[in-house]
Amino acid sequence: MGTLDEAYERFRPTGPEWGEDVLTNHGPMAAEVLVRHGRAEVLDSWVDRYVRRLEPMPAAGAPIAADSWREALGDGRRVGDWTAYFEALVRDRPWREVLVDWWPRLLPGIVAGATHGVIRTAHAARALAAREADAGPDGAAVAELAHGLAFWAARFQAIPAAAAPAGSLDPAMALDQAVRIPAQRGTVAERFGQLAAHTGWPGSLRALRAPAGPEDAQALLSDLVTAATVRYLAYGQASPVLLVHTATAPNAVLHTLPLLPAELWVPSLAAVWSASAAITATYAPGGVPVPAPPAGTADPAAVLDQAVAHGDEHVIKFADTAIGVYERTGEQAALAAARHTATLIAAPAG
Numbered sequence: 001m002g003t004l005d006e007a008y009e010r011f012r013p014t015g016p017e018w019g020e021d022v023l024t025n026h027g028p029m030a031a032e033v034l035v036r037h038g039r040a041e042v043l044d045s046w047v048d049r050y051v052r053r054l055e056p057m058p059a060a061g062a063p064i065a066a067d068s069w070r071e072a073l074g075d076g077r078r079v080g081d082w083t084a085y086f087e088a089l090v091r092d093r094p095w096r097e098v099l100v101d102w103w104p105r106l107l108p109g110i111v112a113g114a115t116h117g118v119i120r121t122a123h124a125a126r127a128l129a130a131r132e133a134d135a136g137p138d139g140a141a142v143a144e145l146a147h148g149l150a151f152w153a154a155r156f157q158a159i160p161a162a163a164a165p166a167g168s169l170d171p172a173m174a175l176d177q178a179v180r181i182p183a184q185r186g187t188v189a190e191r192f193g194q195l196a197a198h199t200g201w202p203g204s205l206r207a208l209r210a211p212a213g214p215e216d217a218q219a220l221l222s223d224l225v226t227a228a229t230v231r232y233l234a235y236g237q238a239s240p241v242l243l244v245h246t247a248t249a250p251n252a253v254l255h256t257l258p259l260l261p262a263e264l265w266v267p268s269l270a271a272v273w274s275a276s277a278a279i280t281a282t283y284a285p286g287g288v289p290v291p292a293p294p295a296g297t298a299d300p301a302a303v304l305d306q307a308v309a310h311g312d313e314h315v316i317k318f319a320d321t322a323i324g325v326y327e328r329t330g331e332q333a334a335l336a337a338a339r340h341t342a343t344l345i346a347a348p349a350g
Contacts, residue, residue, distance in 0.1 A: 003040040004127060007031040007047050008140035014054040016079060016113070016120070016151040024116040025054055026313035028144050032123040033320040036130070037304050046311065049348065060084040072153070074109065079154035086146035086153075095128055095142050096259065102149055103256075104264055107271040109156030114188050114242065115249035115275050117152025119317075122252030124148045125259055157189075159274040160196035165208035171220060171273070172227035175246075178204040178277045180286040188242070191282035204281065205274055214265040218257055221269045222328060225251045228276055229325045231284075232318070232337040239283040240344035244318045246276040246284075251321040298335045300326060310342045 011027045018025060027050045034043050058080035064072050069085070072078050089098050099121075110118050124145035131141060169177065179201055181194040195201045211217035228247035236243050253272040257265050300323040307319035315338075322338035325331055 003043050004031060004035040005140040007035075007043055008144045010047055010051055011054075012140075012143060012147070013057055014051065015057045016116075016147065016154075017076075018053060018055045024113055026116070026317070027051060027054065028147070029116075029120055029123045030313040030316045032127050033316050034308070036126070037320065037323070039304065039308055042308055046308075049311070050313070057083060069153075074112075074154070074156040076154050079150060082150035082154045083147055086150045087143060090142045090146045095125075095145055098149070099125060099145065099256075100260060100264075102153075103260060104267065106149070106152045106156065107267060108158050108162070109152070110249075110271045110275050111157045111159060111188075111192070111278065112152045112155035113157075115245045115252075115279075117148065117155055118272070119245075119249055119252040121145065121148035121152055122256045125256050129259060157192075159205075159271075159278050160192060161202045161205075162274050163202045163205040164270045165206060165210045165220075165273060167207040168209055169207045170209060170227075171224035172231070174204070174208040174273075175224075175227055175231060175277065175280050177207060178281050180284070181282050184238075184282060188282070192278060195278060195281060198281075201281065204277055208273055208277075211266055211269060214262040217265045217269040218254070221250055221254050221257070221272070224269075224273060224276060225254055225321065226325050226329055226331060226334065228280075229318075229322050229337050230331060230333045233333060233340055235280070235284040236337070236340055236344050238285050240341065241314055242279060242283045244314045244341065246279045247321050248317050249275050249279075251324060255324075298332075298339060300335065303335050303338045306339060306342055310345075311348050312342075312345050315341045315345055 008028060014025055016025050017023060027047065031043060031047065034040065034046065060080040062081060064081050064085040072081065124141055127141045128145060179198055181191060181198060183194065184191065209220065211220050225247055228250060232243060232247065250272045253268050257268060260268065303319050303323060307316045318341045319338045322334040325334035
């Protein structure tokens with residue numbers, strides 16, 4: 001884990017977003033995946049290439065107070081303030097307590113940064129959980145958790161007309177039957193804005209089967225990850241990068257559930273289901289999904305090799321999700337979907 005610590009320290013001075021198009025800094029997330037899957041030997045060179053595109057962390061200005069933090073939720077201009085706030089919290093309190101306190105506060109804004117707030121938080125939490133098992137140092141990973149939570153808070157964004165699952169459909173059917181907005185163009189915010197006016201949208205959210213309890217919520221969440229991963233074969237070409245997150249966001253929540261009290265599992269499912277459904281509704285084509293033909297069979301090692309050779313952060317993170325699906329279900333289509341990302345998403349220059 002020393003190599004991951006070094007990567008975290010290199011990313012620590014960088015901001016969570018960069019460029020005129022306000023793109024997300026995926027560096028720490030992809031670094032965690034590479035180390036988790038035993039590819040630490042490529043980490044330094046990958047970070048060398050990636051870090052060059054990033055910008056410094058915005059400076060802190062007005063401190064965020066414990067009694068007025070709600071006023072700063074969703075204010076992207078205050079990401080430096082949020083980062084300072086959470087770094088202080090994790091210095092003073094155990095990281096698990098901070099995570100459990102803030103997870104339900106931030107859940108309603110789960111699409112923050114096109115779901116990257118929750119994804120970055122979850123990757124850091126997964127790294128920290130691994131540290132506990134090995135009884136290793138966790139200072140750099142604790143700081144990374146603070147940065148993930150800060151980004152989530154600064155870009156806090158609610159799903160329009162959110163509604164909890166109350167139907168009878170499994171995740172695969174619920175994704176297929178989710179409404180589609182009439183004009184799939186523009187930014188994420190512009191597309192999501194159309195959901196509020198779509199009369200069928202609340203029904204799409206309610207259509208998912210309501211979980212019977214925490215364990216059932218976990219099972220439904222696992223099925224959602226599987227369905228979204230496999231459906232990338234059919235939908236991915238419509239928006240190769242954005243549609244990755246229909247799977248990686250619920251996967252992030254899935255591997256965070258064991259770190260949370262059981263009473264948070266059902267609301268966590270509801271929140272991330274709404275995020276996956278919203279991205280599907282605003283970026284995926286309608287109609288019956290027609291999967292792209294799998295390019296033969298593969299094994300997890302080959303899929304990861306392809307992702308590492310490709311180098312794009314989304315391809316790497318989607319490979320992590322697809323491998324998890326394959327390990328749980330034996331679903332070869334999940335690995336095919338991971339390979340498909342590498343054909344749809346351009347490899348980074350250099």
